[in-house]
Structures are given as structure tokens and as C-alpha cells.
Amino acid sequence: MAEKLQALKQQVCSSIDEAKDKLHRLGDAIWRLPELAYEERQAHDTLVRFFTQEKGWTVEAHYKLETAFRATWGPVGGADGESVVHVGFLCEYDALPAIGHACGHNLIAESGAAAAVGLKAALESGEAWPVPVKVTVLGTPAEEDGGGKVDLLREGAFEDLDVVFMAHPTQKNATYLPAVAVHSVLVKYRGRTAHASAYPWEGVNALDAAVMAYSNISVLRQQLRPEWRIHGIIKHGGVKPNIIPDYSELEYYLRTSSHLDLPNIRAKAEACFRAAAMATGCEVELLFQKNEFYEVLRNRTLEDLYEENGKALGMKFTTEGFSGSTDFGNVSHAVPGIHPYFYIGSEALNHTAEYTAASGADEAQLYTRRTAKALAMTALDVIFSPGVLDKVKQEFREAKRREERNCKSRNIENGDQHQP
């Protein structure tokens, strides 16, 4: 079995290398036409066209969301009565305002497509394999803003998957970097205008409310757990010094290491915002984002396999570093999966113009293909190594239980009774 698995892994690599020109064209087409969250129409069409032209895939355009898609192959092979192993690869393809593909999501799409194509080719190359296999590629829009994966989860798009894989470009190879839970809120204060010198007592000052809210949150910060973060900006603070501002607006991100703590941090922040309204006599409106992002739930079994496969391909791994938040976090709580990071041949930082250039450079191609190979090889481990899938699933269940236990004990220790 070990030899057969090795031969299949080699087949993954040669199939991805054989497809390198069309994979490069795919990533490049997405990079050249950067589109914002939920507006990735050209990227959607490009990917749908790619899988329609590949043999054997059933492609659903506009799958549950305007710019999402699904391509499936199988179930194929396996012995009678064996249950299907369903492997998912995710493609992101949204860009950032003004600076294009500064997070390299074009390469996420390319590596996801490459891994799926490589895995299918390897499975088709050999003789019979032990279990029926189904491969799904999900095109998941709007990671940078909104959280398309959370929408798709709500619609049941991940329901019958056994494992999911994706990889994100950054400055290094890492099987995991901490990604925390986040929820954002828009705060609007409404007061009343008046001449600021002639009759200020007639006014209700919305800027004062915003400043007080900002100060309240800053004071709160000292009392938060060390790993929690609250950071915000004043987006609107009036139009002219001699007009008492009747409108102000702030936007805040609330982050915790577990999404189970988000209700707590939300309640604390909400008290700060409402107190400022009460003190100034303003009306306040709190608009929480539709989707909260969960932290990424680790699966060491999958991480270790990925690392082993990556090392065999010459990758060097680091455990140092931090990332922001991702909607893959929510996926990782529904289906066991990994979201490793990969080097693309540049030291540039994500979300900069330099990174946009790096993610479109020819040099990134080699690293993107290498990452796709490691993902597909890890999928082969899940399919062919006895007991691996059970171990992955057991670890997933235990990690979820552990998180709930930890959150409960933190809340008891804090005397925190806030409910969602």
C-alpha cells in the first residue's frame, strides 16, 4: 500500500506539472481583473469555464451565491458497501479596493483548482482504490469582506464533505498561523444641529457621543483578557466647526481567540456605545456585520500530513507568525480541514502594492504548484491510509468539545453571565 500511495503522489506532481500552463493562465486571468467581495463575476466565469473544459466535472455556476460555484467529480471507484470519502478544495478569488490582488487570492484559486485536477488525475491513473471518492471544488467568494464561506455554510454547501483543504499565500510556509474570531460593528449616533457659538444649547452633539464611545472603549481595553482586541475608527465626525454635528459614525472590530467569547466582548462594547448615547442625548444605532468569523480550529493530524508532504517537496516550515481572521475559521468548525500558508517567492507583506506584484509574478507559480501538490498528496493520505480519516474526525470532535469546556470555565472564573 505504501508503494502504491507513493506512486500516486508522484502522479499528482506530474499531473500538476503537465497542467502548469493552463493553471498559470487561470490564476493570471483572475489576477488581471481584480474584483471586490461578492462582485467576482469574471473570476467566477473564468473558474467555471476552466472546470467545464476539464473532463469529468459536473459544474454548477452561481452555486447558492451569485459569484460562488461548485465543481464535483465522482463518487468513483471503491468497493461495494464502502462509504464515500468526500474531499473538498476551496478557491477564494476576491481582491482588495484600489490595490488589486494584494492578498494573493488569485493564487488560492489556482492552487485549489490545481490540487483538485492533480488528485483526480492520480486517482484515474491507478488501479482500483479502496473506497469510493468524491472530489468537490467550492468557489467561495468574499473572504476580504462579508464572509462568503459563512453564507455558504448557512446554505448547507459544506454538509456532506469529510475534509476541506485550501492554502493562503504569505511570506512563509506554515501549516497553521493563529487566526482569531472577529465581529465588526458600525455605530451611528444621531443628534441635532445648532449654531455652535450662537445657541449651542439647542444642539445635540453626535461627535461628542463618538468621542465618548471611543474613550469608553479605550478604558474598557485594560479590563479585557490579554488575547482580546478591540480596535476602531471614527468614520464621520461632522462637517464644519460652527455646526454642532448631528451625525457621527464609528466602525469597530471585536476579536477574541474563541468565537464562543464573541457574545461577551459584544456585550461589553455595546454598553460603552450606549453609555455615550445616554450621556449626550443622542440616538444610537448598532449595526453588527451579518457574519462573524470564527477562529481556525486546528487539526494536527491533517497539519502533520501536510507538513510531511510539503517537506518531501522541499518546503521549509515555520511556526512563527500571526494572521488576522478568515471565514475559513467557520468552515473549520463544521468540517475538519487545514488552511496552511505558503511562500510565493517574495518577502513583501500582504495587503500592500508590492504583494499585488508578487502574486502576479511568474516566480509565484512554482510555489503555488508545490502547495497544490502538497494539498492533493495530503488528500491521498486521507483516502488511502487506513484509520487516518477516523483519526482526523475524532480529533475534530475532541477539539470542539475542548473549546466549549475552556470557554465555560473562563466565564465562570470571570463571573461573566452575558448571553448571546
Ligand SMILES: [Zn+2]
Ligand atoms: Zn487579505
Ligand SMILES: [Zn+2]
Ligand atoms: Zn487573504
